[in-house]
Structure formats: structure tokens, C-alpha cells
Amino acid sequence: MTSAFRGPDAPDVEEIRKCVHCGICLPTCPTYRVLGEEMDSPRGRIYLMRAAAEGRVELSETFRRHLDLCLGCRACETACPSGVRFGSLLEATRAQLRRHGPPPKHRLLEAFAFSLFPEPARLGAALAAFRLYRASGLRALVRAIGVLRLAPTLAAMDALLDEVPRAGPLPELVPARGRVRGRAGLLTGCVQRQLYPQVNRDTARLLAIAGYEVVIPTGQGCCGALELHAGLVDAYSARARTLAASFPSDLDFVVTNAAGCGSAMKEYGNRLPELAPFAGRVRDVIEVLAGAELPLGRLDLTVTYHDACHLAHGQRVRQEPRELLRRIPGLKLVELGDSDLCCGSAGVYNLLEPGIADELLELKIARIAETGARLVAAANPGCLLQIASGCRQRGLDVTLVHPVELLARAVDAHTS
Template sequence: MAETAVLATEQRAPLLVAPRRGEPLDRALFRQCVHCGLCLSACPTYRVFGNELDSPRGRIFQMRWVAEGKIAPDNPHFRQHISLCLDCRACETACPSGVSYGRLVEAARGWIAPASWRERLLRRLLLGGLLTAPRALRLAAAALRVYQRSGLQRVVRATGLLDRLPGGLAALERMQPRLDGPLFSPRLPELIPAAGQRRARVGLIVGCVAGELFAGTNWATARALARSGCEVVVPPAQRCCGALAVHAGERDLARQLARRNIAAFEAAEVDYVVVNAAGCGSTLKEYGELLERDPRWAERAHAFATKMRDASELLVELGFAPPERELRLRVTYQDACHLAHGQRIREQPRALLRAIPGLELVEMGDSDHCCGSAGVYNLVHYDVAAAILETKMRRIAETGATMVAAANPGCILQLRHGAERFGVPVEVVHPIDLLDRAYGAQRMT
């Protein structure tokens, strides 16, 4: 029996589906690729391995083989090559034919069953448990603060215990951010009034992990929006955006989260929905595609997606209040993949930085090349991510900057880890946090 079923004829652009897992995929998506190879030089894993099968073109060939029943979706080589993709979408920027590569690779991951009971358990606990439970995340962040402040972290690192942990846990421990402030980070109020005349009513996505690890950036975002005439609403019913679930191929879970978020922000009756995390923003803007086959939610998802903005995008669109405080800093900007390639947003974060008096913005070479974070990629494929990161840190060092701005929490953590590992003396912050400093903010809240 073939591993996949062709549901219609070639002439009718049939849907292809794996029998045990996954969902329909239009054959026309494969036909977009004309095999020109212009994507190869843009692909981080092709640059590392030099292997055609670890390039976008090579992976599309493999996806077609699975879709046509030539190889099984659980083929170990197919699994490995798809797993090694960072889903950075740099190939989409390079592609002259407009191939929707992100959609293809995320569908392909849905065809692949978890390799072991441990992977199944981890997915259930992380994607379906921790990330979707705000109280559990809050407790986890508090536990991390206790770990850091009690001296336990020093013991773990000094005794070599860290080297005995499984690879993913060891990488996670190395890259954890320093959590200052109270045991439980202060929560944003549900309503923050606009400063002066109200220009827009804006819903703020606070995120799941980022909401705990980068709570200060959410406060800074709310202040910047309010200062620019936005009434900011923070719906308590919102949940994880589903980005990690989408990247893992768990699209049913992502749809559940999407429906909840759409309903939460519909009830808030906002003009825009804003997020400060590039990876989250890319997924939120694709809710229309995620729910396109759901007749009850397709129109609502499309309406939600049209309201979505990155924080820098909306501030520039509305016209933000110019900061007055001078910051004498030499800063370089890292283009987060899902902002530059996923959302085609490049100039707006730079506009925020250029507006800060005294700040010198220095462009790095290959600023839109991936840093190796890619969600949890740097935990699962630590060595590959480190090779990609080393190149990025060289580019940063070449600028002579003392600070790096990046508009995605995962990139910030990865670059901070890179600064420590490769000895590059830079501070890594979100552009919104720098803008907040220029507005005169001294504290997180």
C-alpha cells in the first residue's frame, strides 16, 4: 500500500496526504519550485553541510517523494533532513518563484510521527501543557529565579553536573536569561490608557515563555504604544500563539490556540493587535491560512490576521512620539528571520533606533542570516546552531558595536549565549527596550 494517497487527478491540483498523520497539501505548492537553486546560498544548513538534501530545493524533492509514496514519511533520512531545517524562510526571500517553503516544511513535519515515547511525552508536556498554561509558566519562572539566586546554579556549573545532563537540558541551562526583580514578575493591567488623545485601541499579545522571561519588554511596548496615543488592552484569556506547535507540525493544537486567541481579541474590540516577538507575529499573521478549511473560523481568522502588527510596524505606521533622551551607543541590528523573511519587516525596527538621539546604528554583514535560535532548534540541534551562531558573532564583532538589537526573544537569548561563548563584548536587547530607555524609563514596570 502506498504511503500517501492521491485524492484527485494531477490536472485538478490534487491534495496529498500521509495516511497515519498530517493533513492535505496541494500539489500546486510543489510545482511552484522550478529547481533553480537560488535558495541554496540563503540556507543556513546548506552553508554548514554543503549537502543538497539539507537545502530547500533538496527538501522539497524529498517531500515530493513522500507525497508520491516513493519513501515513507518515517524514513530516518527524511526525518533527519526535515528536522535539520530551521524554518527561517530565508529561502522564501531568495526565491523568484514565490515558493511557500514554510508551509511545505511545516506540513512535512506533521507527516512524521514522534520517534520515541520520550519525544511524545515532551511534546505533550511542553506544547500541550506548559506553554498553554499561564499559571504553570509563572511557577516555572519563579522556580528558575530560585535556582539562580539560591546558589544551586553555581553548584551545577562548578561541579560539572551540567555536562552530564541530556543535550537539550544542558543547552537550555546554558542559555537561560538572568531573571532579576521579584519572584513573580508584575503583570500588565488589563487596560492602559493612552497618553493624551486616543488614536487607536490596541490589543497586546504578551506571549507565553516570552511573557515571563521578557516581561520588561512587554511593559516597554505598552508604554511606547500609550505614549503614541494608543489605548492598550491586555485580554487575560489570551494564550500561547501556537508558533512552536506549528513549527513542530502539531497544527491541530495550533488551531485550538488560534481559536482561543481570536475569540479573546474579538471580545476586546480592538483596532489592532500588536506583538513584539517576531516568531509569534509571523504565526499570528498566518492564522487565516491555519484556519482556512474551518468554515466557522476562516473569516474570523482572516479578519484577525489583517489587524496584526509587529510593535515597530504599528509605531511607525501611526507615527510614534520621538524620544528626547540621548543614548550614546554604537548599536548593530540583527534581522530576526520571522520578521525579515516571514513578515518582510526590515526598516521599521531600524527607524525606531535611528530616532534615538545619540545612537549610532551600524549595519552588520549578512544581518538577515539566521542566528541559529529557530524556536527550540538550538536545544535540539545545539552543535549545528552553534556553528551558525559562530558566523553571526563574527559579523557582529566586525561592526565594533557595543550593543545588538534584535526583535525576537529567541534571537536575544541565542545572541547573549553567543556573546558569552565566543567572547564578543556586546549587550543584546530588544529595540523597544532601547526606545523605552530613550523615553526615560529606569525600571521594568
């Protein structure tokens, strides 16, 4: 029978066959937990891929829907004893589906999201408009009328944002302090630079204190992660090449503080072998700081930590953030139940599938409430936005922070 997949970049059949259908991954899969359907589990999705590869099913709308509902969180990869690289199978399968066009259900919304989020200048203009919408009282009026109830996606977008900071420029070079350990490039990210500019400032400052000269190229663009996860591999490849070219080639590390970006950048070499050397230098800021000495003062805080999927599952960085936070004198770290269960953000999943995303957010907020912590640390802007929005909506008095913000506060406490 002829495979339903076409071309040289079809999903790897050998990888598909590594799945032994044991089902160990099922309890870790967020969509299986919410929907309870085999075909919305990793095993079910791999079964569909295998059936398509063997020509037993077409890439029908039903097939597409089960794949679209996957968050791409890769919790199944962490759980899988056979080492199935589900993330790469998912990306390849979505690229095949793209040959038949975008998902019909989300055609317009997706076009809007992809023209906005990977374009920092456009995103900045849109956020300036949002600031006006909020400050003018129009937002309060729209909410009071309840008109957003008719458009769940618009309601989800509205709920995500609250106060939007003004993002100022960063210097192109931050000199190392003390003994020089090396040179690090900093990825400023698209959402990170617009919505969490203090995270980039703190990252640059901490790297400098750790002994790195920090290079921040002004012309850097998007890493392409959103497009990769949607199967838009040509757009992803173009962005990856442009981004890599915007950094000097003599850096020891290219540092990110956004888990989704870091995961995609570390895997550039899988599709683009010429970018393997660049990919090999990519590190999350937490990995770099874990090996550095930082002057940390006392912070009497109780904090819990949420594992961003693309840091915990995509990059396998789980202990380092916990160890770093525990190094802060006075800080009490309380473990979060289901800490590595996706919060529902997953790129633009919370906008495309607000129902499932909200059920996952509900679970996350319940676990956070159980800890009693008033601070939640998470190392990805999407998680920070999503969880902060969930806490606001449910009246939970909790503040979301990136771990580098706590480390920067502790450094300030040491010097003051």
C-alpha cells in the same frame, strides 16, 4: 503511484511544483551552510516532498530527519524568485509526519518543552525554581562538577538562562496619551511575559504615547506557533481560536512584540478562515510605531540590529526597525553582516539540535564582534535569549535589547 501524504491537509502539490530547482536559495539556508548537504537545503527538502507526493519515497526516518533539521527560518522564501511558500509546505509536511508520532530522537524532550513553554503559569513556576537554583549556588556547583557535559540538551538549557526577572502584572487597560488614534490589543506572549516583562511594559507605554488605548486581556494564552512549526495542527488550531476569542473584536490592531508569535498569528486565516479578520489586524509593534510620532531624546549609543527570521522572512518587516532606530538622535546603527541568518534559536530548535544551533550562534557572535557595537537589538525573545547566551559564553561584552527598549529609553531622554 500512491502519494505518501494522506488527507485533505497534505502539502500543496502545485506549491511544490513551483520550485524550479534553481538553487538560488541554497546560500541563504542555515542548515545548508552548516551541513553542506543537498537534502538539508530548501531545494533538497522540496525534492523530498515532491518524491513523497508522487509516491516515490515513504515518510521514512531519513525523510523525517532532513525535515526535522530545518529551522523553519524561511530565509529560502525571501530568496526564492519563484515565490515558493516553503513555510506552509514545511508545516503541512510536518503535520503528515506527526501521524506517525513525534520524532523518536526527541520524544521526551519535546513533550517536556511543549508542556512548559506555551503555558505561562507553568513556565513562571519553572523560572522561579531556576532563580532558586541559581541563587542557592547549586548551579555554580553543577557547572564546576561538569556534569552537564553528559547531557547536551540540559547544558543548552542551562546556558540559555542567566538572571531571570520577576514578572509583575500589567494593567488591563492603558489609556492613550494625547490625540487618540485608535485601540490596540497587546499580546503578552509566553516567554516574553516571563523573561522580558519590561518589553511588554515598554510596548504598552509607547503605543499609548503614539495615541493608542492599549487593551491587555488577562486571560490570553499562547498563539500556538511552537505547535504549528512542529506539525501539531490540532493543538495549534485550538490555541489560535482561544487566543483570538480573548481579544475584543473592535480593536484596530492586535500588537505583538515577538516575531515568531506575530508571524503565526498573521497566518491564522490560512488554516482557519474564520480567523482571517483577526489575523488581518495583527501587527508587529515596530510596524505600528513606524507610522507614529514619538518624542525621542538623544542616546549616544552604537547599536547593531539582528533580523529575527519571523520578522524579516515571515513578516517581511526589515526596513522599519532600522528606520525607527535611526530616528533616535545620537544613535549610530551599524549594519550586521549576515543579519538575517538564523541565530539557531528557532523555537526550541536550540534545545533539540544544540550542535547545529551552536554553530549558527558562533557565526552570529563573530559577525556581532566585527561591528564593535556593545548593544544588539532584536525583535524576538528567542533571539534575545540565544544571542545573549552566546555572548556570555564567549566573553563578548554585549547587551541584547528589544528595539522598543531603546525607543522607550529615548522617550525618557526626551522628557528628562
